[in-house]
Amino acid sequence: MNLIAPLQGVSVPRNIGLWEWFSNGETWTGEGGILSSVVETLTLCAVVLAVSIAIAVPLAAVLAHHRRAELGATWILNIGRAIPTFAIAGLLVPISLTQGYGFEPWPIGIALTMLALPPIFLTTYTAVRQTDPGAVDAARAMGFTERDVLVRVELALGVGLILGGIRVAAVQVVATEPIRAFLGGEGLGRYVRDGLGQNNDSLLIGGAILVAGLATLTGLAFGALERVALPRGFRRLRQVQVQNTRTGVAR
Amino acid sequence: MRRRTVLAMIAMVAAVAMFAAACGDDDDGGDAASTTPDGPTITLRGQDFSESVTIAEVYGQYLEAKGYDVEILTPAGFRTEAIDGLRNGDLNLIIDYIGGSQTELAPDEDTSADPAEVAAVITPLFADIGATVLDYSPAVDGDAFVVRGDTEGTTISDVADAGLKFGASSQCFERPQCFIGLTDPDVYGIEFSGRTTLEFGPLLGEALKAKEVDAVIWNTTAPQIGTEGFKVLEDDKGLFPAQNIAPIISTEVLDAYGEQLSTDLNDLSAQITTDDLLAWNTETDINKVESDEVASDWLTEKGLK
Secondary structure, X not given: OOOOOOOOOOOOOOOOOHHHHHOOHHHHHXXXXXXXXXXXXXXXXXXXXXXXXXXXXXXXXXXXXXXOOHHHHHHHHHHHHHOOHXXXXXXXXXXXXXXXXXXXOHHHHHHHHHHHHHHHHHHHHHHHHOOOHHHHHHHHHOOOOHHHHHHHHHHHHHHHHHHHHHHHHHHHHHHHHHHHHHHOOOHHHHHHHHHHHOOOHHHHHHHHHHHHHHHHHHHHHHHHHHHHHOOHXXXXXXXXXHHHHHHOOOO | OHHHHHHHHHHHHHHHHHHHHHHHHHHOOXXXXXXXXXXXXXXXXXXXXXXXXXXXXXXXXHHHHOOOOEEEEOOOOOHHHHHHHHHHOOOOEEEEEHHHHHHHHOOOOOOXXXXXXXXXXXXXXXXXXXXXXXXXXXXXXXXXXXEOOOOOOOEOHHHOOOOOEXXXXXXXXXXXXXXXXXXXXXXXXXXXXXXXXXXXXXXXXXHHHOOOOOEEEEEOOOHHHHHOOOEEEEOXXXXXXXXXXXXXXXXXXHHHHOHHHHHHHHHHHHHOOHHHHHHHHHHHHHOOOOHXXXXXXXXXXXXXX
């Protein structure tokens, strides 16, 4: 049934069972298989996250350090929650085509970046803004420059919160990236797209399971990274803080 | 005083009723034996693309004007949902493209470019689910192999070795009458240099214009083919099936109304042409007019409403 020549369309039979589809080696390694689709998806997501972090973290940190754009930060939160990623990407596709930039990667990349920026920006802003004033004053008294205060005190103390924001953004991006398949691209969304178009339930459900699974794994991976990335002393400090809040002792 | 008002009102109501009845008689087009048809509600629904929506409006409004009890539902789904609706009784009239019906009901059966042959294949298949295929219309919306105007060649065979990048909807990639047939060495044996899955509709034209793809499978009545100066290559090997439109109605409903309903529907089908489909699509897709308005205008113009 699945005879594959180069660029020959792989047509998955409609009556294939879900397990049958998953247990077929061709499903994983063939042209347009799961493995290559996962790589396509993760590559785009990694680039989007890197760009989002590079934009949002420095910008939010500097603004928060100088206590600027307090209202703006709230605005960004609200706008970020209201933006329908699919609509943004869908609007950008025809523009990108007429300008000669093609289907990919700009429209979907920009739309996903707009999805990732708000959580990273906000957590960074909040982290810097909420640093213990005592620690900041002490650092200044010890002769830290403003830049040192920001990088070595405010950001260092806020690293846990910031990583949490990045984790949220990463999960959202990985879970949303599959819309790319509906906009002239491929990636892990292809199975959901083809399942819908070809009226193939196994393909549709299998594709949905894969997307959900990858998003879950992303969340777990970043969760592990948070635990590893926190300095040991900081983790101890955190435990003390947690105990203090439980026992009601003022810091 | 008050009694007089009541009397006046009764007189007025009576006058209006008589007037309306007189008008009603005029609507019957002088057909002496014709009475208001009496039977179950005819439920129909367009598939979720503009041409199908307009066609459903045309058939629905036409039957309404004839005095049938009609309900036109909000457009949803595609062929599979339409046929499922017919099967489970949610719908009792669908208007489909006969070649498309065949690929849905008998995917492995050889297709034909002759509408009579296709109709002969689908008639028993629809009978199995309790539906009757009425006369197909001369109006055709077939599959079109579309390339940019400056592409060399006039037939699909001409571009077999041109190394074109191919774009089509996901449905196309699983069909013997589409991608599978185009690439099959025993049919066209085209070697495409790339392929992209695109949502069926205007995006196909956008991608073709931007040279993201060099060939797309579109429909022959897509108005953009003319406006963008694209070219439809001739299907010289007869891969694409005949795609005339035909009403398919629940046999139960047809029997309830008797001869009159099939006569009325066949009369309408006979009057719709391919040019009409193209004109309707131009109205809905290019001029952004609502489908029900387009249908109403056409019926009025033809004196069918």
